[in-house]
Amino acid sequence: MSYRLLALILALGLLSCGDSKTRTYENLPPEPQIEGGDRQGLVGEPLAFDGRASKDPDGTLASLTWDFGDGGQSSEAMASHTYLTAGSYTVTLTATDDVGASGSAVVRVSIAAKQVNQPPVPAILGDTTLEVAQLGSFDARGSTDPDGAIASYAWGFGDGATGTGTQVQHAWGRPGTYDITLVVTDNQGATATAKLTLVVQAKANRPPVADPGANKTAHPDEQVAFDGSASLDPDGTIASYEWDFGDGSTKATTALATHAYVAVGRYTVSLKVTDDQGATGTATAEVDVQPLAYSGTYAVNADPAEAWCSITKATWIPTQLVLTISGTTATADEIIPPDATPKIHYSGTWTEATRTFHMTGDFNEGMGIVHHFTYHGTFQGTDTFTGTDTEQVVSNGLPLCTIEWQVTGTR
The missing domain is CATH 2.60.40.10 (Immunoglobulins)
Structure with missing residues (x-):
């Protein structure tokens, strides 16, 4: 007779002297419980199993034993197990009570092969040649992750400086060759690195710009x-x-x-x-x-004592415009009376702007006889002007002095 049954008889007063009877009671088996029911998992990833809800209706549990269906076992109420092979497994939880009775519960576990995370693919688009202090731009938006998403972008500029983000800019203070590195990390922690070689040149001198002003x-x-x-x-x-x-x-x-x-x-x-x-x-x-519009006055003198005619300048002539005026000797000057003072005067003006030369003059014989003449010349070509004229001065019907002049000018 078990001690439990004896205690129960004593409590009920069923055992007394002179009255001895034996009664037998059936032990109830324990009731194992697996929380969560059937489940799925991946190869290499642990699965948790919880048997703490198991109980014994008429006693106490002596032990819990897990059989994970792949040869693995555990005696913990809360157990963890990792499957190494894909497949379907029956997980059995066996509960044993304090009198040796046992009960079992099962769940089905489906284990799939774990998908291997593929690393991201970094891509750099940017400058490969710069000058010192020139700002360079770099773009990682072409980077991809074949089975997820890129979580972060980390840049190294080769001079100790760093940056983050899909688009960055940087300038270098010294000439040289630099490796621009991009490290991308995906949403499962995989990383990959790309490199771009950059040549930084000494800053080229830009030539000055001359400005002499307007025409x-x-x-x-x-x-x-x-x-x-x-x-x-x-x-x-x-x-x-x-x-x-x-x-x-x-x-x-x-x-x-x-x-x-x-x-x-x-x-x-x-x-x-x-x-x-x-x-x-x-x-x-x-x-x-451009030439100035010059003007001037000249005089022609007939000297009877010398019996020749000369032309002299009466006013200053600019050095830019030179005139030569010449006269010839008279053919009958010997008949000029010694006391006569004949004079020939002429004056002229010229304007290069209109390309003309105008000359007027008079001859005073000294006896009230005055001869007037007019001469117009024109410029020839672009650099010279020329013209000739002749005036014969007479007295008492005889030639007194024949004056021929030529006007030339050069620029």
Whole structure:
């Protein structure tokens, strides 16, 4: 008789002297419980099993035993198991009570082969050649992950600097060759690296830009002002200026310069500027030197004592316009009375702007006889003008003096 049954009899007063009877009670088996029921898992990943809800209706549980169907076992109420092969398994939980009775419960487990995470594929698009201090741009948006998503982007610029994100910019302070690295990490922790080689060159000197100013119009002997101060150097300073005025004269070496042209004509003025690194820039402008509208007065004198006619200048002639006027000797000057003072006077004006020459004159015999004449000449071509005329002066019907003059001019 078990001690449990004896205790029960004593409690009920069923055992007394002179009355001895034996009764037998059936032990109830334990009831194992597996939380969660059937389940699925992956090869190599642990699965948890919970048998803590198991019980014995008429006693206590002595033990719990797990059989995972692949040879693996556990005696823990809460157990964990990892399957190494894909397939279907029957997991059995056996509960044993304190009198040796047992009961079992089962669940079905389906184990699938674990999918291997494929690493991401990084891609870099960006500059491969830069100058020192020039900002470079790099783009990783072409990176992909074949079985998930990219979680992060990490950049290294080869000079100790780093960056994050799909698009970055960076500038280098020294020339050299740098490896730009991109490390991408996917949503399952896999990483991959790409590299781009960048060459950083010393900053190229940009040449200066010369500015001699606008085209100009001037006259001979007029001082023309030139201003090159608008010239610039995009990445430094201008160290020197050199003006060539196009007429063979001495060059000027200052930003501001003046020059006078002697001859009429069109001249090309060249300004060359040199920057602080020796690079040069040149630009030109045109100067149109135009003649002035000159005018003057001349006199022709017939000297009876010398018996010849001469022409002299009565006023100053600009050096730019030279006139030559000549006369010839008289053929009958011996008949001029000794006391006669005949005079021939003429004056002329010329205007190159209209390309004409106009001359008027008179001859006074000294006896009240005055002869008047008029002469008009024109410029020939672009550089010279010429013309001739003859006036015969008579007295008492006889030739007194024949004057022939020729007017020529050059620029």
